[in-house]
Amino acid sequence: MTYxxxxxxxxxxxxxxxxxxxxxxxxxxxxxxxxxPLYSTTVVTADYSATNDDYYIGVNSAVAxxxxxxxxxxxxxxxxxxxxxxxxxxxxxxxxxxxxIDGSATFVNSVTYGSVSVVFRGAEWHVx
Numbered sequence: 092m093t094y095x096x097x098x099x100x101x102x103x104x105x106x107x108x109x110x111x112x113x114x115x116x117x118x119x120x121x122x123x124x125x126x127x128p129l130y131s132t133t134v135v136t137a138d139y140s141a142t143n144d145d146y147y148i149g150v151n152s153a154v155a156x157x158x159x160x161x162x163x164x165x166x167x168x169x170x171x172x173x174x175x176x177x178x179x180x181x182x183x184x185x186x187x188x189x190x191x192i193d194g195s196a197t198f199v200n201s202v203t204y205g206s207v208s209v210v211f212r213g214a215e216w217h218v219x
Contacts, residue, residue: 134174141169148172155180162187163211168219172206179203184216192216 112123130146133139140159141148150156151174158171163186173179182200184192184207192198192209198218200207209216 143167145169149174150179150182151175152180153178155183157183157185160184160186160190160209160211160216163190163214163216165212166210168208168210170206170208171200173200173202173204176204182207184209186216190215193218 114121114123131144132147132149133141133145134149134151135156135158136150136152138157138159139148141161143161143164146168147170148158149172150158153175160169161167171182171184173182184198184200185196186192190211192215194215198207198209208219210219211217
């Protein structure tokens with residue numbers, strides 16, 4: 092069996108290149124990624140159904156607001172933050188299709204300027 096493009100190659104001085112832009116030199120892994128990663132940000136003032144394109148959802152509302160998460164995909168994460176501060180309403184986060192958040196139907200953030208991160212794994216969302 093012959094491979095035309097090996098997954099790992101060695102060069103002089105103990106350098107191993109693993110795939111594109113990843114090198115291991117004397118046990119140190121380096122990743123050369125162009126630019127900085129950018130995350131999708133959304134600001135809402137009323138109830139909102141998050142999409143898989145969302146990452147950070149800022150809530151700027153003086154009344155109670157509900158954020159509905161999309162159907163979960165393993166590893167998908169959202170950050171939901173109260174951006175209004177004093178005078179803001181509670182932020183209720185709920186899953187879709189019976190998906191729970193740490194075993195409950197909803198998670199309520201009532202902390203002024205508070206934020207919550209949730210990640211999906213298995214069959215439910217987890218607060219981290």
